[in-house]
Amino acid sequence: MNFKSKYSIALGSLLFLGAAAFTSCCDDNDWDVDSNFDRMFHPTSLTVDPLDDKVAVVFGKIPGAKGYQVEVSRDSLYDEIELNANGNSLIVELTSSPDTIYNLEGSTKYFLRMRTLGENDKVSKWKYLTKYSFKTKSEQIITNIIPSSHSAVVYYNAEKTIDAAYVYKDEDSTRVDDSAIDFENGVVNVTGLKDNSTYRIKLWNGDNVRGNMSFKTTEDFPEGHDIINLAEGDDLNAILENSANDKLVILMPQGLDYYMPVGEDGNYKTPKIPANIKSIYFWGAAGEGKPTFHIRGAGIDGDKDIVRFYNINLVNNGPSDNYVLNISGGNNIGKLQVEKCTIMNTRGVIRFQNITGGHVGEITVNNCEISNIGSYGFFNSKDQKNMTIGSLNLSNTTISGVAAGALINVAQEGINVNIDHCTIYNCVQAGKSLIDVNKLGITPNVSNTLIGPFNGSDGAKTIKGCSMKGQQTVENTFYTSDQLWNSGYELGNELPASSKDFWIDAANGNFKVNIAYRDMYGKYGDQRWSDDE
The missing domain is CATH 2.60.40.10 (Immunoglobulins)
Structure with a gap:
């Protein structure tokens, strides 16, 4: 028999056997699939991205799936565990990937599994996370x-x-x-x-x-005062005029940027504390962001027990724009206080003008930062001799960038002027005085203070510490070597360094004392710049 004949017989035998087998499958036996094993495939992949109270789920979809059932539980999950066996599982059905499961709790460990849902209640085996569980992030509700x-x-x-x-x-x-x-x-x-x-x-x-x-918490509110929460758009003057209580705390929330409403002339109204108010506190709520009050020369009518500004940014539009307080008339004021405020971009801080009489017990500015002030400086009551002032106190404060003829200008006999633990830099015009007492018998007291060069110092021009020679009391007060005084008008003792070397970066408002001089002089000046602050 040749090769071709052998090949033909073998091929024929195979075809016969194949036909027999086909006939047997179709006609003699039942080969239907057991329904116990007729199931969907589970998702091909499963990952999660947990957040605080929800989790994003990403999975590989299966053709023909109606949806995907997910069980999330604080208890362990594995194949032998029935669906929601503990009765506390979160059961959700997803249809798309990615998707999100909500209503979880933060900082919590969860177990998660998923299976495919098909027609006729068919389901796949469970698909688990690689590490079986995940933990939500911390929550902030x-x-x-x-x-x-x-x-x-x-x-x-x-x-x-x-x-x-x-x-x-x-x-x-x-x-x-x-x-x-x-x-x-x-x-x-x-x-x-x-x-x-x-x-x-x-x-x-x-x-x-x-x-x-x-x-x-805030500083303790005074007893007997109504608390008024000021909001953007409120008319402060109307609130004050209509108050039934003569004692108020105007509470400004964190981050408030408050302008007075616009008047009939098209300009912002000027704040006015009316005669019916006897005691008033403008109070910035505690927190990260001080409220801002565009104050534009607030005035005072009638007698007052106390007017106080606390924890507020008091600003205007620049060194030629108005004042913080512009007081006139003949009123009696027990206490005028400014504390923990940032004051900037204004023509002057406190000005008295057109005074017809009256008395102020004390003016106190403490723990403030004052900068970019115009020609009326920190305090100006020049030529207002009809008024008496008990004391003017400036403490724990940094003042920089004042273009005034004098930082303090007073003309009231008997006034007590006190400066303590202040940092003073780039203030006063050349040829003028830091404190001008207008030839009166006033003796300013300056203690624990650091002073840097005045505005416009060029190595030749000088200023006076006090306008009356030798008429001041000075203790533990020092000035940098580039601060030039008229001979005999110095305030304190000269430091062994220029302002550039003594402070970290005075030109840009950083008045922390350089380490070479910190042990000796760090306890002087405004202590917000000390190591402990």
Whole structure:
């Protein structure tokens, strides 16, 4: 038999066997697939990207799938565990990738698995994360905190469940009574706090922190005063004129940028404290961002017990634009105080003009930063001899960039002028005096103060410390070597360094004392620049 014949017989045999096999499959036996093994394929891949109260899910889709069932649980998940075996799982159905699962809690470990859903209730085996679980990020459901002196109102997202709130002070913690929590509207009222103190509040749900934020209470509000929350667009003058209480705290929230409304002349109105108000505090709420008050020469009508500005940016549009306070008439004022304020871009800080009489007990400016001031300087009451002032006190303050003929210009016999722990730089015009007493018998007191070169110093021009030679009391006060005085009119003792070498960067407003001179002189000047601040 030749090769061709052998090949033909073999091929024929194979075809016969194949036909027989086909006939047997179709006619003699039932080869239907067992329904127990007729299932969908699970997703080809599964990853997550957890956030605070939700998780993004990315998965590989399967052809013919109706959807994808996901189980999220705080308990472990594996094949032998039935769906929602603990009764607390979150069960969701997804149809697209990527997608997001919501209503989780922050800082919580979750297990997750997914399976494919098909027609006729067919499902795939479970697909698990590579590491089986994930952890959500820390949550912040607190939206705002408004502190006052002895309390705070905490606002949070009411859609998020909490069951407790705790307030922390150093190592101590106190649970807020449930009766002080409005769970429906998301408000926690915290009481029993100390004024001017830092606290932290945490909102809990079980073992999970859902909100965590620090805050600082304000200085203690005075008793008997109504608290008015000033908002953008309010007419301050109308609020004051219509007040039923003659004692007010005008509370300005963090970040407020307040302008007076525009008057009939098209210009911003001038703030005026009317005669019906006897005691008033302009108060910036505690926090990161001081409110800003575009004050434009506020005036005072009638007698006052106290007028106080606290923790506010007091600004105008530049060194030729108005004043912070422009006081006229014949009113009696017990105390005029400015504390913890930033004052800038104004023609003058406090000016008295057209005075017909009256008395001011004390004027105190403390813990402030003052810069870019025009021709009327920090204080000017020149030619206002009809008024008496008890004392003018400037302390713990940095003053730089004042283009005035004098930083302080006074003309009232008997006034007490005190400067303590201040840093003074680039102030006063050449040929003028830092303190002008207008040939009166006033003896300024200057202590613990650092002074840098005056405005326009060129190595030849000089200024006077006090306009009357030798008529000042000076203690622990020093000036840089480039500060030039008229002979005999110096304030303090010369430092062994120029302003450029003595301070870190005085020209750009950094008055921290360079390390070479810090041990000897760091305790003088405005202490906001010390190592401890």
